[in-house]
Amino acid sequence: MAGKVYRIRGGCVLCETCRIVCPVGAVSIDVDGVHIDPHACIRCGKCLANCPGEAIEAAEEDGPAKEMKGNEE
Amino acid sequence: MIELKTKRGKVCEPARQLAVDGEYDVVVVGGGVAGSAAGIAAARMGCKTLILERESAMGGLATLGLVNIPLDYAGGIGQEWLTALEEVDGHWHRHSDPEKHKLVLDRMAAEAGCAVLYHTMVVDSIVHKGAICGVVVESKSGRQAILARRVVDASGDADAAAFAGTEFAVGRPGDGYTQACSLEFRMGGVDFDAYKASDLNRNDPKWIRLIAQVAGEEWAHIAAIDNHLNWMTHLPGRPQHCGKDEVSLCICHSRRCRPLDNRDLTRMYIEGREQADAMWRFIKAKVPGFENCWLIDTGTLLGVRDSRRVLGEYVLTGWDIACRKYHDDVITISKHGYDIHGPDAVGNIKWIEAEIDGKTRYVIGNAAGLNSSQFPPGGKDVLCDYQGRTGKEMNFTPLPFYDIPYRSLLPAKVDNLLVAGRCLSADFPAQSGSRLILACTNMGQAAGTAAALSLACDVAPRKVDPKQLQRKLIAAGMDLGQTTRVIPGLEDLCCGKG
């Protein structure tokens, strides 16, 4: 799919909000952190707009995900 | 005025008659996120509904407590207020503006035709033949009775349920201490861009090393409060990128809390304000981007995470959360694992002790369980999932959420009464998971809908058909997980594979 690639840039707190707002189930979370499946993602931006850690970015191209922790409930 | 008359050291209050200030179909005690949703839901279904709130606004902790990160599944009324907040520039990245949130809730209640009374404290419950039929309130207008066919207790502390004689538990087993209570505060004049770009934010975003470093310095008292920053929100609707941002922080905590005791509450407010005063000075001195900051305010409401947990027809347990137990009467779902803010020591506990294959294991509820800051004996490596898997083997599927059942909103004893929000029927760890703002909102919407349905069907709330209730909730936009799995009896509404 054309357009930006949604990926984790750091600040993630594993709050799972991105997973529950994603309309197509493109987000999965395991012990290594959050993963966005670039093939399933429809670039709607909901995960980015709802991430309390401001941990998701819309980047021009794919790159390695970083892991950092920030907010928690 | 009462004439002084004492008996065994106590002052006698003579019996008196109370004026009845109104009769309602549904009375909701407390106008927090749970209570406001309950009131709006019942009023929308045609019930004459009244919310009684002792403070000056709705939203409870989410507004007056400055807890402005509405998390968990948004649907129904919760999604409506998130959208309404977005329209007035009051929400972004799940950070909400508490002031705008008050306004949005006032408007939503008015639109639904739900009456609200502020500065009105419920001080007793009126019960007849085992069923609640009203409450006693105190306000500037004096002491009055308000009659109701159904009562939803969303007071957070389950005040009305306790007055009505329901059983309940408080705090952790043993000493009854609740989770830490936290006083939130706001700061202005923050250069958030500079903070975001700083090495501190990049390398130590929870300030764990920063706080450990200063433990020996003049800031030693900061390290005694907690070993990390709990959260910081960046308030929406302020001019961005101008170096004058506003943030709200959760970093001041009281321990060994008894939040149902007014002396201890007073202790915690005073302690919290002293901590906030020390904290903002510390942050100004040590955190990049905060050099020109100032303290705006502390929360009007102390952040009480838990107090009474009503004993209901079902007690949600930590284990239910860990193994994602399915409940046929699910009224909302949550993704949040248990998260116990240290009752008597710094840090969070995100694991429970459970027996798996005859051995004591330390089970986390979801991946965030790895972020505990108080670990079990054996440390982080012994944490496991509900099947005993550790490390990279851990797996929190098949369901990525757990169910909150209708029965955990139904007190076991008193009829015509429902509870909603953080006082639901749950054990200590389960309450620490199921208390997020949107979970409480969803429970409120379910309780208000159930109260209205029970009136429409002329049955007691505990006799409401859960399938009929679930259909109403889904029709009102709520997420019961129906898109991910099949809920028996609702096959026509579900598109999951079960």
Ligand SMILES: Cc1cc2nc3c(=O)[nH]c(=O)nc-3n(C[C@H](O)[C@H](O)[C@H](O)COP(=O)(O)OP(=O)(O)OC[C@H]3O[C@@H](n4cnc5c(N)ncnc54)[C@H](O)[C@@H]3O)c2cc1C
């Ligand atoms: C410090 C802290 C941090 C948190 N962090 C997060 C987070 O990051 N994200 C998240 O989603 N959740 C968070 N939570 C949880 C969440 O904020 C609360 O669990 C939720 O807001 C509770 O909502 P409620 O409506 O059940 O109760 P409350 O908000 O407590 O509302 C109860 C209302 O009832 C009123 N009331 C009480 N007694 C009476 C009475 N006798 N008569 C009349 N009115 C009465 C109160 O004034 C109040 O308005 C946090 C909680 C705390 C304390």
Ligand code: SF4
């Ligand atoms: S912090 Fe952001 S990226 Fe991490 S789980 Fe939450 S929403 Fe997803």
Ligand code: SF4
């Ligand atoms: S951009 Fe939309 S589709 Fe893609 S991962 Fe985020 S929420 Fe899902």
